[in-house]
Amino acid sequence: MVVWEEMEECVFTGKVPLRIGIRMMSPLFLLLLLRAYETHNVKCGHQDPQPPLHSYYQSGDFIIGTIASQAFLLSTSVAFDEKPPETLSEDAIVVTNNYQHILALTFAMKEINENSQILPNVTLGFQIYDSYSSGKRTYHRTLQLTSTGSMFVPNYKCDTQDNLIAVIGGLYSETSQQIADILGIYNIPQFSYGFAPVMTESHKVLSFYWMVPNEALQHMGIVQLLLHFKWTWIGLLADNQETGGRFLQNMLPVLSHNGICFDFIDIYPHLSFDNIAELFAWRTEIYDKLWSSTVTSIVFYGEADAMIFLRFLLHQSEAEGVRQKPTGKVWLLTAQMEFKSLVYQRNVDIQDIHGAISFAIHSSEPRGFQQFLQSRRPSSATDDGFINDFWEQAFGCLFSDPANEEGDTCTGEEGLESLPGAFFEMSMTGSSYSIYNAVYAIAHAAHAMLSSRVKSRAMKARERGKFLKLQHWQLHHFLKRVSFNNSAGDKVTFDHNGEVVEGFDVINWVTFPNQSFARVKVGKLDVQFPPDEALSISEDAIVWHSFFHQARPLSVCNDNCQPGYSKKKKEGKPFCCYDCIRCPEGKISDKEADMADCFQCPVDHYPNKDQSACIAKTVTFLSYEEILGTSLVILALSFFFITIVVLGTFIQHHKTPLVRANNRNLTYILLSSLLLCFLCALLFIGQPQKVTCLLRQIAFGMVFSVAVSSVLAKTIMVVLAFMATKPGSRLRKWVGTRVTNSVVLFCFLVQAGICTVWLATSPPFPEIDLHSMNDKIVLGCNEGLPTMFYCVLGYMGFLAIASFTVAFLARRLPDSFNESKYITFSMLVFCSVWLCFIPAYLSTKGKYMVAVEVFSILASSAGLLGCIFFPKCYIIWLRPELNNREHLITRSNWAS
Incomplete structure (x- = not known):
């Protein structure tokens, strides 16, 4: 019971889990615990059996503990298979740049204590220990922060206790975790200036604050x-x-x-x-x-x-x-x-x-931070337990030591600004800045907490001690709401997870x-x-x-595929290693971005030659402005006017034997239909409209049917005229205009019926063709039902072949002006043109398809005009002496 009485001399401050743990201890375990306690004589007032090698203490009303990471320890290894040496050597290897972390905390404390706007009449102090990147020492020093002064009595308050309100540490995530294992029990705020360890939810919510981003x-x-x-x-x-x-x-x-x-x-x-x-x-x-x-x-x-x-x-x-x-x-x-x-x-x-x-x-x-660093000297920081080892290793010297027979001696007046940046930076680093902000966050939170306690009347001096009894767990409420601008002008605030x-x-x-x-x-x-x-x-x-050479470095498995190529995976290689293959026809890749596949251009664009870009298609149609369209218009109008001249000639010489012998009415019908044939070619030129699309094929079919049926009627008339001259022929009554007009009318009505069916079932309409030509948008006419179009052409072909056949059979019949031979030749030209038209029409696209049809119309019409009427005009204009009745009778007799 003596041990228990000694323990009762201290005030037990364990949290609920520890109390419950003690209550649940078995009598045997409690006996062993007390026996160990009595054996080691752990009681209030005993010194730490393993004092820190490096520490830095500054007193204050509120203490901020810090676990720094400045040095590594080279310790004598202890094996349990032999007796250890009486003295264990522990040499520190200092990470000199980390000393700035301690100076950043010292500088922040100095600024706050000199600032009358933050914690007036209250001073901040600090206690700094080094973790040496060792879990054992981190746990030890964290427990020491919670103990009384220089005494190591964890979980008890003995005599005068430092008012520890928060702890800053550590630099490594593992160190932060080890500190949190201890501080989380006491709910002491912990500010980590390293990156976050894997934290339990209780630590994360209640006691941990990150001074670095997530x-x-x-x-x-x-x-x-x-x-x-x-x-x-x-x-x-x-x-x-x-x-x-x-x-x-x-x-x-x-x-x-x-x-x-x-x-x-x-x-x-x-x-x-x-x-x-x-x-x-x-x-x-x-x-x-x-x-x-x-x-x-x-x-x-x-x-x-x-x-x-x-x-x-x-x-x-x-x-x-x-x-x-x-x-x-x-x-x-x-x-x-x-x-x-x-x-x-x-x-x-x-x-x-x-x-x-x-x-x-x-x-x-x-x-003022750099001026603070420049003024730092061992002589001005006698309480700083870190500075001597830092100074010796940073400047490569030793302080006065009787055992030092070689090497430079440190004067203590060396300047930190003379050190290379790899050993010490004069500008504040990110970790130092995090510590600096952490001190200010604690100070602002403590200031807000103390301000909330101040009443309307001034605080009495005798109440000051009670006023300063700030409990660390009460600080969390204010820390979560703290927000301030530091002296560098940056805003510091925490989110709901306690992360800056x-x-x-x-x-x-x-x-x-x-x-x-x-x-x-x-x-x-x-x-x-x-x-x-x-x-x-x-x-x-x-x-x-x-x-x-100051060019952006490339870090790729292979060179990027150029535009126009796509990547193909290499077997057995990572997915970003590949070959480059050419894009398929009609597709492009337009970036040096290792495209997985090429893509189609929009419908109104087409790939360029290198398949690396899409070019907008140009709108095309057979227009009056371009050379081809203008040429066809001039050609059509020229033939039109020639036909007018021929028609005028025949009208002017309508009483002459030549005109009368060639059936004037059929001649006028044929010449008139040829006039319309030349004019209907103009319907195919220019931007297609709804009306022109409806009219052009229909007009072409019907007018040409009249022209070809007129030629057929002329051929039939030649045959009938020859047969009617034979004695006793009954065909005399068929020789006349009634038969020829009937032939023309009948043939016209058949074609008109075909066109009517076409218009009734699937009429032509304007069309924007985006696909027939790669680089053009073709404005044309959709024929609706192609079968009807070919029926119109087929019917005209049938008439032409019938006329050609009859004329060919009658080519040797006696007549004055070789009419059957001229008709035969004209039909040969006509059929040749349209037989060539079909493959040419099917093999061309766009405006050239229209141009082929216009040219076929003009060529076949011109063939009829030239082959049938040019010989007659020659006689009328140049050989008028042949245009008489005697010559006509002589030729007829000669032919007989």
């Missing part, structure tokens, strides 16, 4: 960046921690879905000084992959210090058998990675990183031979925009590696 936004940004630069053939390197596995699990399906595939996907070992042999073996293996790979873009994912590992990877010496460095690579880095170096990398060339593209946590430069509402910057790493570098902001990933519009890039501002 990593899912970065995943989306990586995809958008690769698509922007058209890098579809990449390599992936990720660490073998839980975060690396999560990254690959989330990203691989998304990248594949967006047409991005991988030459290699590799997991690199965790950076640790306990697995040096494994690191060197892996480096040799991956170096060969980098050298042989055809990828240009490599996505490198890792935790905050992964840049140290990347530089270790790229630094191969000749002693390690490296023939040549893999050049022509663009490293795409994640926001966790800042430019850092360890001591042994002081002289390692950084040019391999030149031109890398990286996402970065947004940062701005608070006023902020995007990422896109930066370009520009390195220089003197080990310095510049972070050039070239774009932004804005959380306020839709995913497909969130990324903005100023490509002109990017400085690429000198290997690329």
Whole structure:
């Protein structure tokens, strides 16, 4: 019971789960617990049995705890198969750039304590420990933050207790998880300035705040960046921690879905000084992959210090058998990675990183921060337990030590601005900026909470102590509503998940031979925009590696298919490796975008010769303005006027024997129908309209039927006239105009019947033809029912053949002016023209098809006009002496 009484000297502050746990303990387990407690003499006032190597404390009314990540420890390994040495050595290897995180927190505290507008009459203090990237030490120091002062008595309040209101940490996701395991029990607000671990719902909702954007936004940004630069053939390197596995699990399906595939996907070992042999073996293996790979873009994912590992990877010496460095690579880095170096990398060339593209946590430069850094000296920060080791390793010197016989001695007056950027940056980094904002968020929330307690009357001095008893769990209500503009002008606010509402910057790493570098902001990933519009890039501002001669690098499995080609998958290769094949006829591909298939142009466009673009089709029809149309119009009108002249001649000489012997009425009908034939050709020229489409084929068919039937009637009349001259012939009564007129009328009525049926069933109509010609939109007339059109032509052909047959049989009959021979020849021309018309008509398209028909009309009409009437006009005009009755009788007798 003595032990129990000693325990009762302290106030037990365990939460409900611990109380329930103790109540549920079996008597035997409780006895063992008390026996252990008594054995180790754990009671109030005892010092921490394992004090921290590095710590930094500043007192204040409210304390903000911090778990930093500045150093790695090289500890003497302890095996249980032999007695350990009496003294265990622990040497710290400092990540010098991480010291800025401590200075950012110190600077923010200094600004707040000097600002009368935030927490007036209240001071902020801090307690900083290092996790050393060790889970054991992280748990230990987190518990120590919840203990009393320098005493290590977790879960108890003994004597004077620091008023811990929040904890900032850690830099690594695993460290954040370990801190949250402890702080989640106490519901102490935790601000992580690294990327989020896998959190339980209780931690996520109640006690955890992210000072960096959600990593899912970065995943989306990586995809958008690769698509922007058209890098579809990449390599992936990720660490073998839980975060690396999560990254690959989330990203691989998304990248594949967006047409991005991988030459290699590799997991690199965790950076640790306990697995040096494994690191060197892996480096040799991956170096060969980098050298042989055809990828240009490599996505490198890792935790905050992964840049140290990347530089270790790229630094191969000749002693390690490296023939040549893999050049022509663009490293795409994640926001966790800042430019850092360890001591042994002081002289390692950084040019391999030149031109890398990286996402970065947004940062701005608070006023006075660089002056604060320039004034930082070990002599002015005597309470800073981190500065001496940092100073020695950053400047490559040692402070005064009797055992130091060689090496430079640190004066303590060296300036941080003299360090190369790989060892210490004078501009505020993204992680430091997150810590800076976290301090201000805590201060603003505490200010809002204290302000809510102030009543209308002034607070009495004696009430101040009670007033300052702020419980950390009460701060959550105000943290979720905190929103402020920091001194750099940026707005800081949290969403409902406790994540800061902020995007990422896109930066370009520009390195220089003197080990310095510049972070050039070239774009932004804005959380306020839709995913497909969130990324903005100023490509002109990017400085690429000198290997690329300032041209945008290509990272594709093979050259992009040129316009006019489509891709064809290569068997046994990833889906973004393919051959390029020519587009099928009639299809195009118009982009160098690795098109999976060619596509058809719109119906009013056609492919160009290279099948790389669509050209608008030109509208075409047989118009009066073009040469072909004008020529046909002139030809038609010329024949029209010639026909008028011939008709006028025959009318003028209607009493002459030649005209009277050739049946004047039939001659007038034939010449009139030829006049109309030449005119109806004009209906085929010009833009087709509804009326012209209805009239032109019908008019052509009927007028030509009259002309051909007139020729047939003339042929029949020649035969009847010869037969009627024979003695005792009964055919005399058939010789006369009645028979010829009947033949013409009958033939005309048959054609009129065919045309009437055509118009009644399927009349012609205007048509826009988009398909018959590749490069033209043809305005024409659709004949409606093609069968009726060919019936009209067939009927005219039948009349022509009948006339030709009769005339051919009667060619040797005696007549004065060889009428039957002229008719035979004219029908031969007529039939030849229309026999040639059919294949020519079927083999042409567009306006040329119409031109063929117009030409056939003109040629056949001109053939009738010339063959039948030219000999007669010759006699009338040039040999009038032959145009008399005596000559007619003489010729008839001679023929007999």
